Amino acid sequence: MKTSEKHVKEPLFHITKRADISILKSILIYAVAVVAALVICALVIISVTKYNPIEVYKEMIKGNFETKRKFFNLLQDTAMLLCISLAVTPAFKMKFWNLGAEGQVLVGGLASAACMFYFKSDIPSWALILLMLVTSILCGIIWGVLPAVFKAIWNTNESLFTLMMNYVAIQLISYFIAVWVPTGSQVLGVLNQKTKFGWLPDLFGQKYLLNIIIVLTLTVIVFIYMRFSKQGYEISVVGESENTARYVGINVKKVIIRTMIISGAICGIAGFLLVSGASHSIHKGLAGGMGFTAIMVAWLSKFNPGVMVFVSMFLMFLQHGASSIATKFNLDKSVSDILIGIIIFCIIGSDFFINYKINKRAKAKEVTQ
Amino acid sequence: MKKILCLVLALAMLLSFAACGGDNNANGDSATTPQVSVSEIKVGLICLHDENSTYDNNFIQALKEVKANLGLNDDQVLIKTNVGEDNACYEAAAELADAGCNIVFADSFGHETYMIQAAEEFPEVQFCHATGTKSKTQGLSNYHNAFASIYEGRYLAGVAAGMKLNEMITEGKITAEQAVIGYVGAFDYAEVVSGMTSFFLGARSICETATMKVIYTNSWFDIAKEKEAALRLINSGCALISQHADSEGAPKACEEKGVPNIAYNISTISMGPNTALISSKIDWSVYFKLAILAVAKGEAFATDYCGTMKEGAVKLTELNDKVAAAGTQEKIDEIKAKLESGEIKVFDTKTFTVNGAELTEYLADVIDEGDFKPETNAIENGEFAESSKRSAPYFDIKYIDGISNL
Numbered sequence: 155m156k157t158s159e160k161h162v163k164e165p166l167f168h169i170t171k172r173a174d175i176s177i178l179k180s181i182l183i184y185a186v187a188v189v190a191a192l193v194i195c196a197l198v199i200i201s202v203t204k205y206n207p208i209e210v211y212k213e214m215i216k217g218n219f220e221t222k223r224k225f226f227n228l229l230q231d232t233a234m235l236l237c238i239s240l241a242v243t244p245a246f247k248m249k250f251w252n253l254g255a256e257g258q259v260l261v262g263g264l265a266s267a268a269c270m271f272y273f274k275s276d277i278p279s280w281a282l283i284l285l286m287l288v289t290s291i292l293c294g295i296i297w298g299v300l301p302a303v304f305k306a307i308w309n310t311n312e313s314l315f316t317l318m319m320n321y322v323a324i325q326l327i328s329y330f331i332a333v334w335v336p337t338g339s340q341v342l343g344v345l346n347q348k349t350k351f352g353w354l355p356d357l358f359g360q361k362y363l364l365n366i367i368i369v370l371t372l373t374v375i376v377f378i379y380m381r382f383s384k385q386g387y388e389i390s391v392v393g394e395s396e397n398t399a400r401y402v403g404i405n406v407k408k409v410i411i412r413t414m415i416i417s418g419a420i421c422g423i424a425g426f427l428l429v430s431g432a433s434h435s436i437h438k439g440l441a442g443g444m445g446f447t448a449i450m451v452a453w454l455s456k457f458n459p460g461v462m463v464f465v466s467m468f469l470m471f472l473q474h475g476a477s478s479i480a481t482k483f484n485l486d487k488s489v490s491d492i493l494i495g496i497i498i499f500c501i502i503g504s505d506f507f508i509n510y511k512i513n514k515r516a517k518a519k520e521v522t523q
Numbered sequence: 524m525k526k527i528l529c530l531v532l533a534l535a536m537l538l539s540f541a542a543c544g545g546d547n548n549a550n551g552d553s554a555t556t557p558q559v560s561v562s563e564i565k566v567g568l569i570c571l572h573d574e575n576s577t578y579d580n581n582f583i584q585a586l587k588e589v590k591a592n593l594g595l596n597d598d599q600v601l602i603k604t605n606v607g608e609d610n611a612c613y614e615a616a617a618e619l620a621d622a623g624c625n626i627v628f629a630d631s632f633g634h635e636t637y638m639i640q641a642a643e644e645f646p647e648v649q650f651c652h653a654t655g656t657k658s659k660t661q662g663l664s665n666y667h668n669a670f671a672s673i674y675e676g677r678y679l680a681g682v683a684a685g686m687k688l689n690e691m692i693t694e695g696k697i698t699a700e701q702a703v704i705g706y707v708g709a710f711d712y713a714e715v716v717s718g719m720t721s722f723f724l725g726a727r728s729i730c731e732t733a734t735m736k737v738i739y740t741n742s743w744f745d746i747a748k749e750k751e752a753a754l755r756l757i758n759s760g761c762a763l764i765s766q767h768a769d770s771e772g773a774p775k776a777c778e779e780k781g782v783p784n785i786a787y788n789i790s791t792i793s794m795g796p797n798t799a800l801i802s803s804k805i806d807w808s809v810y811f812k813l814a815i816l817a818v819a820k821g822e823a824f825a826t827d828y829c830g831t832m833k834e835g836a837v838k839l840t841e842l843n844d845k846v847a848a849a850g851t852q853e854k855i856d857e858i859k860a861k862l863e864s865g866e867i868k869v870f871d872t873k874t875f876t877v878n879g880a881e882l883t884e885y886l887a888d889v890i891d892e893g894d895f896k897p898e899t900n901a902i903e904n905g906e907f908a909e910s911s912k913r914s915a916p917y918f919d920i921k922y923i924d925g926i927s928n929l
Contacts (some may be wrong), residue, residue, distance in 0.1 A: 221621050227614060306708065321671050336895050336917065337712040337888075341608045341633030344640055433610035435636075440609070480604075486573065 164515050172511050179249035180508045187504030191497040198492065203485060210479055217478020218471050228467070228474055230362035230432065233369040234424060236464040238441070238448035239378045240369075240459060241420035244413045244486045245298075246449070247380065247457050249393045250305070254316030256445025257323035258297040258418050260438075262425020264327055267436035270345040270352040270429070271334055274354020282352040283430060290426035297323065299411060306407035320445070324438050343390070344434045354431040365431040372420065377459040379416075389413055421445075454502070473496055558821035559625055561593055566600050566815055567619030569612060569638075573604035576744045576768035577788040582630045582653070584789075585807035589815065591718040593807070608633025616641035620648045626818045628653065631743070632714065640820035642666035649818055653807070654714055656915045658826045669810050669837035670914035671830030674721035675862050676803030676837040678869045680785050681725020682858050683801045683842070683851050684763055687783050690848035692703075697762050699732040705929075706737045707749055707766035707773045714888075715739075715767045717909060717916035718787070721869050722765055725927055726850040728867075729854070730762055730872070736761060736929040741769070744772040757782050759929060766852025774799055783846055790840035800847050802840040809836040870907035875923045882907065887917040 170514075184509035196207035218228045238255050245252035266286040273282055301315035331342050346352055357363035380386040392399045392409050399406050428440055447469060476490030568586050570579040583602060590600045601622060606615045612634045619627045620641065627651040629638050635655040651667040652658075658668040688702040704726060708715045719737065725734045736759065742850040749772025753764050755767045757780050765785040766773040777784035778795035783830035786802040809830050830836025842852055848919040859875050861867040872882045886897035889912045901907050901917060909918050922928070 173730075223614075223617060223621055339608075339632045339710045339712065339743065343633065343636035347636055347639065358703050435609065437607075439607060481601065484602070 178496045191500035214475030231470045232467040237424040239451040243416045251313040257320035258421030259425045260323040261440040262294040262422035264430045265289040265293040266429035275349040275351040279351045291422040294422020295418040298414045302414030565624045567624035568629040569629040576769040581788040589811045600858045612637035620645040661717040669828040671805040671836040678725035680803040681722040685726040685729025686848040705734040705761030705764045707752045709768045713919040717918035734925040746772040868906040
């Protein structure tokens with residue numbers, strides 16, 4: 155479009171980047187987004203299902219808090235998503251696009267399941283659990299560090315590399331299940347069901363309490379590591395500018411590899427917790443896409459582990475609530491997926507208003523034209 | 524002092540009696556549960572997929588039928604769909620138990636170990652798993668397996684296929700050698716192999732030159748894969764298609780190509796009005812009703828149940844006259860009567876060979892210890908005694924002569 159100098163016309167709206175925003179204001183923007191999302195969802199619910207949206211939202215809350223089991227399931231899934239979010243945080247802070255958390259979790263889980271499958275009850279349960287933890291961490295590290303080494307030495311594209319490692323992990327699981335389950339519908343089923351060897355113990359009668367405590371401890375460690383340690387600082391410098399990092403004498407290659415070791419190791423722990431502390435089995439959907447959701451959690455939380463607790467809990471709250479709606483109102487699962495989609499869209503969209511400001515054309519200027 | 528001692532001893536004896544009683548009940552049939560009236564009973568169902576899957580739909584419709592039949596209200600029947608064969612199944616079962624269900628059903632083979640886990644945790648709730656194999660080795664009184672002699676239904680569906688093939692031969696559409704059946708199977712284990720073989724034996728009992736080609740999709744529900752498999756079979760010259768996979772993929776492919784199709788679980792006439800011939804199915808309402816009423820009465824019911832055609836647990840759906848050969852219904856009725864009287868046996872060892880030889884002994888993995896090792900001879904009185912030693916099928920001879928992998 156041509157604009158002659160004479161007719162320079164200021165548009166009705168223009169967008170500027172916000173220099174800074176108060177916490178109160180950003181919370182307010184998020185709150186508006188959530189309300190808007192709930193209103194849009196209500197419209198969808200009414201038009202598609204003819205149910206009362208208030209009843210539907212009530213069911214959503216019930217789906218998370220109605221019973222102790224539901225509440226602990228919410229906490230368990232939150233813990234797992236949080237754990238993976240913690241894992242991807244150092245990498246993303248370094249601007250290393252680790253899209254391979256899913257695969258790193260899966261190989262970690264596979265290692266745990268393999269220990270359970272091969273050792274059965276041949277060694278004491280505590281030794282088996284320890285072995286599972288160590289092999290899971292190692293496998294997670296291998297899956298994470300391979301792309302990092304290639305990036306550090308040959309500057310390969312880490313997004314593609316990590317992404318493809320996911321598929322390798324999925325195929326590996328298919329392969330091992332085919333080996334372990336020679337007939338049947340390729341479902342491994344619960345391992346060591348009778349002996350419960352390699353199962354993380356219940357705490358106070360709760361299956362998932364130990365998982366939750368482990369992840370909360372990890373959260374604190376990662377927070378301290380990122381905020382107060384020299385290595386954490388190095389990560390953020392490399393993330394801001396590799397040249398600056400080099401200039402101040404940071405060994406960038408070393409930082410990349412070291413950080414991905416940490417990232418992979420935490421993913422390995424997540425895989426271990428999913429197998430030893432929850433499903434006691436392995437299948438291709440063990441991570442359930444959390445490796446990707448975790449990226450969203452990390453970015454939405456601006457890499458702050460404390461905020462991540464709430465963001466991951468919120469996402470899991472939505473997921474559990476949605477599946478509860480689907481059961482209660484006999485809806486297709488797709489309807490609840492649509493609702494989740496609307497809510498997440500609004501929240502991510504509201505980020506725009508936190509980072510940018512929309513300015514309306516001033517009236518006075520109009521007069522001068 | 525003596526009095527107290529006596530009391531304590533008496534109490535101890537009473538308790539030990541109670542313990543013995545419990546032990547006696549642990550094997551075989553389930554322990555009796557406290558009675559609940561039908562108006563208070565709560566029933567849960569866990570499905571791998573939803574109504575879009577013919578297999579799950581068959582369960583859902585059956586439960587709805589029983590619900591109407593017994594006058595249960597909406598709050599008494601809880602159905603959880605799209606529950607994976609993983610920890611989600613245990614969580615779903617536990618949630619249903621929490622919600623007050625007295626009996627919980629699950630429909631997919633891979634749900635089994637998770638149902639067992641729930642059964643261990645909730646001894647007062649009955650857990651029933653369709654197609655499973657482990658109830659005999661678990662020794663849990665509240666964990667049940669169920670299946671039906673579907674091989675009889677498959678055989679009858681095969682008879683309808685044989686009639687159709689014969690008609691195509693006499694009409695000159697195909698030669699006798701071209702009477703090839705295509706079969707889309709989900710996984711190559713006993714449940715699928717048994718159904719496939721009985722279907723083929725039924726077809727060959729009518730059309731002697733019939734042969735069969737199989738493709739496995741390695742998935743229970745995959746519209747694209749099932750459709751592609753059916754198309755590949757049709758392109759390789761198959762004159763008729765049947766399937767043991769749960770989507771509309773194969774019936775739709777058949778409708779596109781104008782090839783007759785014989786389905787499983789539900790009637791597919793709406794998916795392929797010009798090609799869907801007939802379906803065989805398990806009518807789960809028979810088992811649902813039996814189990815629910817047993818729980819309501821506080822009675823024990825079998826930990827391993829196999830429904831039969833006589834009871835109405837195995838059925839054929841409506842015959843599509845537009846597609847079926849003339850005289851099909853009469854032939855089906857005739858063979859059905861003979862199956863019920865025992866005059867015809869589906870897996871009669873005289874009617875098939877394996878590698879050119881008749882079977883005189885075959886070890887099947889009937890007792891599922893999780894070791895995949897066959898231990899039980901299944902050949903008895905000149906037949907492969909399917910589903911008599913355990914409800915879930917164990918005929919796993921992948922290819923009898925006449926059936927081959929494409």
